Amino acid sequence: MARDIETERLKIIENDPAHIDHIMALMSFWEVAKNTGTWIYPPDRDQVIERMQKLKADKGIAGCVFAGNEFIGTAGLKEATLWYLLHPDHWAKGYAIEVAKALIAYGFQRYGWDMIYAGVWDDNPASLSVLAKCGMKQIGTARYWSRARSAPVTSCEHVLTRSEWLLNNPIRIDTPRVVLRGLNADQVTDIARIGGDQKVAPMIMHATVPWPVHDAVAWIEASAYNGQLGYRLGIFKTDGPLMGCIGIGPDKSLMYFLDPSYWGQGYATEAVRAFLKDCYGRFDLEEVIADHFHDNPASGRVLRKVGFEYTGRALGQSAAREKKEEVCEYSLSRAALRAL
Numbered sequence: 547m548a549r550d551i552e553t554e555r556l557k558i559i560e561n562d563p564a565h566i567d568h569i570m571a572l573m574s575f576w577e578v579a580k581n582t583g584t585w586i587y588p589p590d591r592d593q594v595i596e597r598m599q600k601l602k603a604d605k606g607i608a609g610c611v612f613a614g615n616e617f618i619g620t621a622g623l624k625e626a627t628l629w630y631l632l633h634p635d636h637w638a639k640g641y642a643i644e645v646a647k648a649l650i651a652y653g654f655q656r657y658g659w660d661m662i663y664a665g666v667w668d669d670n671p672a673s674l675s676v677l678a679k680c681g682m683k684q685i686g687t688a689r690y691w692s693r694a695r696s697a698p699v700t701s702c703e704h705v706l707t708r709s710e711w712l713l714n715n716p717i718r719i720d721t722p723r724v725v726l727r728g729l730n731a732d733q734v735t736d737i738a739r740i741g742g743d744q745k746v747a748p749m750i751m752h753a754t755v756p757w758p759v760h761d762a763v764a765w766i767e768a769s770a771y772n773g774q775l776g777y778r779l780g781i782f783k784t785d786g787p788l789m790g791c792i793g794i795g796p797d798k799s800l801m802y803f804l805d806p807s808y809w810g811q812g813y814a815t816e817a818v819r820a821f822l823k824d825c826y827g828r829f830d831l832e833e834v835i836a837d838h839f840h841d842n843p844a845s846g847r848v849l850r851k852v853g854f855e856y857t858g859r860a861l862g863q864s865a866a867r868e869k870k871e872e873v874c875e876y877s878l879s880r881a882a883l884r885a886l
Contacts, residue, residue: 549607549830553648556641558609558621561598565610568617569594577634579694581670583701587694607652611645621645623653628664642676650680650706651715654773655828660708665701667692674702681714682706708773717771717779721820724813726779726792729766733780736788738762740805747866749842750803754865769793775829781817789813792821800836800878814848822852822878823886832880837862837873846874853882 551558559565573579573589586593601608601624608622611632618641619632630645646664653662664682666673677684682704692699719726729737740746742757752765769778778793781804790804790813800822804814825831836854838845839862850856854876862873 549603550609551607551648551652553644555613556618556644556648557612558607558645558648559612560607560609561600562610563595563598565617566591566594566598568610569598569620572617572619572631572633575634576694578631580692581667581673582631582694583665583690583692583699585694606657607649611641613641619645621649623649623662626653626657626659626662628653628662637672642673643679646676646680650711651828654708654711656774656830658774662706662711664704665690666704668700668702677704680706681710683710712771712773717824719779719820719824720784721816723784724789724817724820725782725784726817726821726824727782728771729769729778729780729791731763733788734759734762734766737766737780737791740788740790741765741803743806745806746803748864749839749845750801750864750866751862752865779821781813783808783813790817792817794821794825794834798831798834800834809844814845815851818848819852819886822883826883826886831883834878834883835876836878837875839864840872840874846876849876849878852878852886854878855882 549560570589570591573585573594576587579585579587605625606623608624609620610617611619611621613636618636619630621630628646628649630642632642650662653659664677666677668687683706684702685705686703688701688703689698690701716728738757738759741750741753741762742755744755747753747755747757771777775794775798776796778791780788781790781792783789789808790802792802794800800818802814802818822834825834836849838849857875857877859872860875861870863870
């Protein structure tokens with residue numbers, strides 16, 4: 547499966563032998579080659595062919611950058627190190643920032659890296675500006691050999707930590723009637739009240755009736771977004787109060803609940819569809835799974851409305867139920883996710 551990345555204006559298409567001539571032409575520009583460490587100038591076709599190999603999925607991603615159908619450069623992440631090279635005709639258009647930000651997000655969302663690194667020659671102020679605008683901070687300098695220049699050059703070493711990236715890139719998903727965003731201490735009382743409602747608690751896994759505030763605090767803290775699967779967001783009425791919660795587990799399982807006062811008004815369907823669409827854009831999801839207790843048919847209707855298909859029955863556990871009870875299981879395919 548190709549791992550392509552799309553931005554507002556660009557697409558990063560994973561390396562393909564069909565793009566070798568594009569790279570040869572790009573690396574024929576001295577203005578491009580001089581800013582690299584290991585590229586040969588003039589370009590060597592054997593080296594280009596070697597560099598065009600796809601990275602193993604656990605190592606990162608490397609690809610060619612296109613604006614529409616026009617090739618404009620190459621970029622990637624290898625073992626938490628960011629790089630990008632753009633055709634001079636496409637400098638000063640904001641493309642480098644767009645590419646770098648997309649790759650940084652891809653890296654933190656797909657891998658467990660705590661940091662992403664980048665190095666830029668000290669005589670390349672444009673790229674130094676790009677890294678700064680992406681939130682990267684210089685941590686020092688080092689001397690490396692540039693094959694294109696046949697000389698040592700000073701590299702400005704940069705880093706961006708996961709925590710800094712998360713602070714500057716919180717999730718917010720807007721729909722016509724609801725906003726999905728992170729939960730914090732201000733919402734603890736409402737989460738405990740909604741989750742601990744006698745109509746809600748038996749339909750979800752962890753809540754009890756009532757749900758103690760200290761348990762809700764631990765639940766919120768354990769499900770904060772860290773850039774990877776396994777997080778929950780609050781469902782808020784636009785410019786209004788907290789309505790409920792939605793999330794996805796490390797096992798790609800969907801969960802959600804709403805305050806009963808908002809049931810039957812389409813809010814759950816609206817929130818689920820928007821949340822899953824966002825998840826599909828962030829992660830390599832082949833499918834998402836979900837279930838609901840046998841006595842909660844309304845949840846089944848929501849799942850079917852957004853494209854889930856019934857797959858069978860099993861036993862499920864809720865802290866608010868005396869024993870395990872039957873649940874209906876569902877799956878949402880990659881094709882259905884793409885169509886959201």
